[in-house]
Amino acid sequence: xxxxxxxxxxxxxxxxxxxxxxxxxxxxxxxxxxxxxxxxxxxxxxxxxxxxxxxxxxxxxxxxxxxxxxxxxxxxxxxxxxxxxxxxxxxxxxxxxxxxxxxxxxxxxxxxxxxxxxxxxxxxxxxxxxxxxxxxxxxxxxxxxxxxxxxxxxxxxxxxxxxxxxxxxxxxxxxxxxxxxxxxxxxxxxxxxxxxxxxxxxxxxxxxxxxxxxxxxxxxxxxxxxxxxxxxxxxxxxxxxxxxxxxxxxxxxxxxxxxxxxxxxxxxxxxxxxxxxxxxxxxxxxxxxxxxxxxxxxxxxxxxxxxxxxxxxxxxxxxxxxx
Amino acid sequence: xxxxxxxxxxxxxxxxxxxxxxxxxxxxxxxxxxxxxxxxxxxxxxxxxxxxxxxxxxxxxxxxxxxxxxxxxxxxxxxxxxxxxxxxxxxxxxxxxxxxxxxxxxxxxxxxxxxxxxxxxxxxxxxxxxxxxxxxxxxxxxxxxxxxxxxxxxxxxxxxxxxxxxxxxxxxxxxxxxxxxxxxxxxxxxxxxxxxxxxxxxxxxxxxxxxxxxxxxxxxxxxxxxxxxxxxxxxxxxxxxxxxxxxxxxxxxxxxxxxxxxxxxxxxxxxxxxxxxxxxxxxxxxxxxxxxxxxxxxxxxxxxxxxxxxxxxxxxxxxxxxxxxxxxxxxxxxxxxxxxxxxxxxxxxxxxxxxxxxxxxxxxxxxxxxxx
Numbered sequence: 001x002x003x004x005x006x007x008x009x010x011x012x013x014x015x016x017x018x019x020x021x022x023x024x025x026x027x028x029x030x031x032x033x034x035x036x037x038x039x040x041x042x043x044x045x046x047x048x049x050x051x052x053x054x055x056x057x058x059x060x061x062x063x064x065x066x067x068x069x070x071x072x073x074x075x076x077x078x079x080x081x082x083x084x085x086x087x088x089x090x091x092x093x094x095x096x097x098x099x100x101x102x103x104x105x106x107x108x109x110x111x112x113x114x115x116x117x118x119x120x121x122x123x124x125x126x127x128x129x130x131x132x133x134x135x136x137x138x139x140x141x142x143x144x145x146x147x148x149x150x151x152x153x154x155x156x157x158x159x160x161x162x163x164x165x166x167x168x169x170x171x172x173x174x175x176x177x178x179x180x181x182x183x184x185x186x187x188x189x190x191x192x193x194x195x196x197x198x199x200x201x202x203x204x205x206x207x208x209x210x211x212x213x214x215x216x217x218x219x220x221x222x223x224x225x226x227x228x229x230x231x232x233x234x235x236x237x238x239x240x241x242x243x244x245x246x247x248x249x250x251x252x253x254x255x256x257x258x259x260x261x262x263x264x265x266x267x268x269x270x271x272x273x274x275x276x277x278x279x280x281x282x283x284x285x286x287x288x289x290x291x292x293x294x295x296x297x298x299x300x301x302x303x304x305x306x307x308x309x310x311x312x313x314x315x316x317x318x319x320x321x322x323x
Numbered sequence: 324x325x326x327x328x329x330x331x332x333x334x335x336x337x338x339x340x341x342x343x344x345x346x347x348x349x350x351x352x353x354x355x356x357x358x359x360x361x362x363x364x365x366x367x368x369x370x371x372x373x374x375x376x377x378x379x380x381x382x383x384x385x386x387x388x389x390x391x392x393x394x395x396x397x398x399x400x401x402x403x404x405x406x407x408x409x410x411x412x413x414x415x416x417x418x419x420x421x422x423x424x425x426x427x428x429x430x431x432x433x434x435x436x437x438x439x440x441x442x443x444x445x446x447x448x449x450x451x452x453x454x455x456x457x458x459x460x461x462x463x464x465x466x467x468x469x470x471x472x473x474x475x476x477x478x479x480x481x482x483x484x485x486x487x488x489x490x491x492x493x494x495x496x497x498x499x500x501x502x503x504x505x506x507x508x509x510x511x512x513x514x515x516x517x518x519x520x521x522x523x524x525x526x527x528x529x530x531x532x533x534x535x536x537x538x539x540x541x542x543x544x545x546x547x548x549x550x551x552x553x554x555x556x557x558x559x560x561x562x563x564x565x566x567x568x569x570x571x572x573x574x575x576x577x578x579x580x581x582x583x584x585x586x587x588x589x590x591x592x593x594x595x596x597x598x599x600x601x602x603x604x605x606x607x608x609x610x611x612x613x614x615x616x617x618x619x620x621x622x623x624x625x626x627x628x629x630x631x632x633x634x635x636x637x638x639x640x641x642x643x644x645x646x647x648x649x650x651x652x653x654x655x656x657x658x659x660x661x662x663x664x665x666x667x668x669x670x671x672x673x674x675x676x677x678x679x680x681x682x683x684x685x686x687x688x689x690x691x692x693x694x695x
Contacts, residue, residue, distance in 0.1 A: 125481075125532070136503065139497050140533050141496070143493070177481065179494045204620075213595045238568070
């Protein structure tokens with residue numbers, strides 16, 4: 001039973017991004033229009049080789065609180081720091097979520113995959129603190145704090161609680177990085193005691209990778225620090241059918257940015273751009289998550305999964321399947 | 324002299340004797356070599372049974388070696404993961420023999436004891452860790468055409484072990500990358516590819532985020548690549564790499580990585596090829612070599628595996644075959660590998676990790692019976 005005024009259209013910041021980004025965000029716009037969904041987009045052009053995210057873009061996201069984006073291509077090597085990471089840090093989007101699951105009609109080698117990877121998004125190996133001690137010797141700092149570890153663990157258990165999930169697995173390498181990952185584990189264990197109804201266990205990250213590719217059905221919700229989360233999410237997305245179809249997003253206390261879940265290939269190749277053959281499913285499913293976030297569940301439900309084809313064909317198929 | 328050795332050289336180059344990769348299951352070596360007198364003298368090898376299923380699988384190796392009457396004898400030493408340091412006599416033994424074979428050492432999680440596995444590698448400067456992941460006929464997997472060698476830097480990177488608590492609740496962990504170590508691991512990778520007739524080396528990195536550290540690693544790889552124009556070289560970001568591994572593993576050949584990514588990539592590759600308990604590997608440095616189960620996951624095993632004696636010895640047996648080649652005993656290595664592959668192909672190695680019930684003794688006996 002909606003409250004009066006709930007149907008008022010919401011503004012959402014839209015960042016097409018680089019590579020296949022504009023193609024897939026274009027697909028989302030088309031589908032939203034076809035559904036007459038109560039959202040309208042404020043589009044901004046951001047490219048991975050800009051030095052920082054433009055101030056007007058940040059203001060827009062702060063105002064709208066919700067953003068949908070394509071991939072931003074980060075140059076490899078020295079120079080520009082990643083805009084994806086910048087966005088997450090500025091808005092303190094401390095949790096990155098990727099939902100990897102077998103979709104009907106997508107052939108995979110692994111069955112029974114239903115994994116949610118929740119990854120700490122602001123610290124760890126991505127602190128960006130590196131320096132060259134002497135020529136030819138570089139130190140890179142990995143920072144782990146109790147504060148960030150606790151809040152990501154809390155988010156993971158809360159997610160499991162709200163979504164009727166049975167188990168949370170912490171991924172770590174505390175046998176080698178005893179203090180850093182040890183602190184992460186301690187925080188997870190503390191939070192676990194507050195959720196007695198949810199099972200909690202721990203797994204070392206190398207064993208985790210192997211278990212993911214041999215018995216993925218044993219995993220439910222996984223909570224990880226930054227780097228392992230990146231790798232585990234991409235592996236899980238790969239076994240479930242590919243990162244082109246897995247939804248996800250980044251969320252913080254005040255804001256949320258939805259994008260293709262796992263980061264591999266979210267900018268795509270030139271061939272994909274030239275032939276218009278990018279896969280919009282991941283972003284479409286993420287936009288469904290966004291609709292739920294905005295409290296429009298029935299619109300979210302109406303979005304369905306099409307099979308493969310060119311971007312336009314897929315979009316048309318989705319639109320056709322909407323009713 | 325050159326004219327006489329040219330045809331021999333040509334033959335060798337055409338069908339190189341690979342050090343690490345096993346020959347096809349059915350072919351017999353057609354070119355025998357002429358040993359020097361005294362080559363058959365038994366060599367001493369340090370043996371560390373280790374923890375958990377370690378003693379079971381190393382015992383399997385001892386049994387098979389004895390059955391083959393291989394010219395090796397083992398100097399056994401007890402080392403456990405919860406010791407503070409590797410005992411000095413063990414280090415001396417390895418330094419003397421130059422070759423060691425070991426089971427897994429269980430490293431306690433959390434503060435306190437530092438990993439003995441890592442200690443061994445650092446003390447002996449075993450800077451390259453090698454895992455060979457390939458589809459074994461008879462081993463059911465979801466992925467075909469897997470033939471990947473993961474070469475991982477073994478001494479620095481995230482495993483520098485330099486951590487400290489800045490203030491309570493804030494920890495810094497240092498990841499150290501140096502040009503020296505990056506260059507030598509890249510050199511080892513290309514040399515390996517060259518000697519084993521491999522076509523491509525892929526560097527795995529995350530230099531879009533860790534620009535200086537992984538940037539330095541990449542630079543070193545690129546420099547070394549120019550010295551091997553016959554071998555293709557490319558680079559892949561580690562998250563994309565993980566996804567490609569599980570969707571199209573056939574694109575990878577030799578992979579060179581820093582320490583942490585190498586650990587994860589090796590275990591993932593081992594997993595898709597059939598499981599870490601089948602894949603051989605070892606750690607090698609300028610002077611010494613330690614052979615063990617390739618990828619580290621599960622090399623200590625669970626209590627159930629130990630009690631019911633159902634550990635899988637294939638990884639360590641294949642690693643001991645690598646060791647025999649390293650010691651210049653190729654025909655023994657060939658016999659061992661063929662026997663192991665025959666047993667796996669005939670499905671007589673259905674240990675617990677394959678969902679079966681065989682005990683390790685049954686598997687070893689099958690392998691011994693398959694030796695000619």
